Amino acid sequence: MTISADHEAQGLADARPDNTEASDQASEVRRKFGISVEDYMLPARHQIQMVDPSGVLKPEAEQGTEPGHEYPIPGDSELMAAYEQLVVGRRVNDQNSALVRQGRMAVYPSSHGQEACQVAAALCLSEGDWLFPTYRDAVAVMSRGVDPVETMTIFRGDWHGGYDPTKHKVGIQCTPLTTQLLHAVGVAHAAKLRGEDTVVLAMCGDGATSEGDFHEALNFAAVFHLPVIFFVQNNKYAISVPLSQQSVAPSLAHKAVGYGMAGERVDGNDLVALLAVLDRAVKLAREGSGPLLIEAHTYRMQAHTNADDATRYREDSEVAEWTAKDPISRMTSYLTGRGLLNDDGSSRIAEKAEAVASQLREGLGEDVPVDPQNLFRYVFSTPTPQLKEQSALLADELAREASSQKEAGK
């Protein structure tokens, strides 16, 4: 089935009368969702929120859903698995911030406060699917099963990355904003050409939506009709610049319609709603509906990194307001209220979180010996003659340095 234009379905030699294409699309949407194509692509009037900040399930009529924008509540086992990752994620964020203060990590852009987004982005995917994270998405990377220490190697200072992206189907923790969205598009395109049903989820922040590659990635995904979910964590600030100075669109999710894809807004601190919205997005993408843009409203509770001073650009009262919307306390109340979580369960999860934290303290605390020859080893598949020459030069310098130190020591 086809929601937006599928170039494959059209003969190459055919002329493309735009109105026919648009009406095919419209009738398909009407058949599947019973709404107009505009109503399918535009986000629902309100963000999707299922559990309120106090942890109480909202009445269905107040969840923000609309005809064609319906979201069933995820199953209990999915919620419990996600909650466990949520607690681990918070512990990881806090542990890493501590390691930065102790000088054991060069930097750590914490996702404290955004853990529900992190967990949902990872858990909505199936085994063969790909995730493309940013530098603030370490918790999502771990939640996809990447070893915690390998995940944090990028911040440890001995190499620019620590895991094999192809093995885990997790892209690098990308720093140049939105460049990774295009890689996500390429991975999805390659999979589609081979007839695989891979879904790709690509993450970015609110500020990043101003970048050119954001536009190019969404447009390419839509034109080639690829199963990519663009997941924007709107945490309200791009370092210091508020969203109002990035965009005056009604919402970031509204940008979807300009590309001919569906958009939706969701409470980014409500793990239940996030899982519901992302699970459905993955399902639609896998069924062939093309790309989707999901905007999650959340908040970066801490500074951009340890090098940043958030008091220069935002009020404490604003931070306090978001403390009350914390994703973990909300989920704890909700699951406890439903009888899914008790003290035993809580302590088991806390122990697991503690185990991961201690793994990080150990892995990031140790002095990893660096090999200067690694500088030359991986630039190309086979080092060029020039690199071999430079590698020999450095080896020689180091050998002479070592022997003169030995001499001096005698």
Next chain:
Amino acid sequence: MSPAVTTSSEATEHAATGDVSSATASAAASAAAVAEASGPQTVTMAKALHTAMADAMEADSSVLVFGEDVGRLGGVFRITDGLMATFGEQRCFDTPLAESGIVGMAVGMAMNGMRPVIEMQFDAFAYPAFEQIVSHVAKMHNRTKGAVKLPMVIRVPYAGGIGGVEHHCDSSESYYAHTAGLKVFTPATVADGYRMLREAIDSDDPVMFMEPKKLYWSKDQVDLGALRAEHATNAATGSSSEGRAAVARPGTDATLIAYGPSVPTALAAAAAAAEEGRSLEVIDVRSIVPFDDETVCASVRKTGRAVVIAEAHGFASVSSEIVARVQERCFHYLAAPIRRVTGFDVPYPAPKLEHYYLPSVDRILDAVDDLQWEN
């Protein structure tokens, strides 16, 4: 492996996915081309490049060609003409008009098992893709310690001499050569057009493939069948001319070092010098990265004099790098300082001024005359 055999089986497959009648017709034409290419023929650089892509696509279904206007139109220079009809629109297709998108999507495809060969329509049109090229294409292999290879080729029609308007004649090779992690190839002959593009597509590392656009319609007597056989033999034995410079014309008195669009100019200068009794050797660099110090320095040690020729601005360029390398390695063999004949350090000029800017036979001969012959 016989290319003719793969042609017919692949054609059946493509016919099932693409436009049936034209796919079959083109595949037949392509098979005929394979059959007829048994001896030297007049071939253009454009045809050699096209044939290299077609052969690579026939040999490996993961080779994809995409970019702006490369599909139905066959590219603004017609280098990809017929590939979409032959291989279907899954394997050769037009993209939206966005160069960063083209390169970034190719990165993802290469991460996921494909070998994209993408076209930047003109040198200066590639600049929107610069971030993808510098921050990802060049660095992915290194940052993942070799776990992620990006076997992709970025074809860039470059340099001037065609009377092009602004943004259509830049010599952008130095930007890429300066970036660690990119191979940079530039063919100067028709045979190398085929040979080097096949090598670039075979490479597990990303290659910036700089095509001198003024040489697209240059002709030579070339045996494409022999080139195919050479490629097959090299693939089987693991040998190739990748990364090697070539002696384009042997000589004894001085060495002209040139690449891409400047090689024919250097050859013309050497021919003119021969009439005046001076024997100039011409080295065609072919591969800027990796650079063949061995061949270049062997020539300069033999002749003791050198002139480096390049269209690009001389300041902080590939030509300055060549001078530095040769000087470091051949100082005691040199009878004179190495001279350069390059584009001036000005933005590429308008069509009516470009002949003042481009290295010419006269400028090269003047530089040769200055190599302290009285010593």
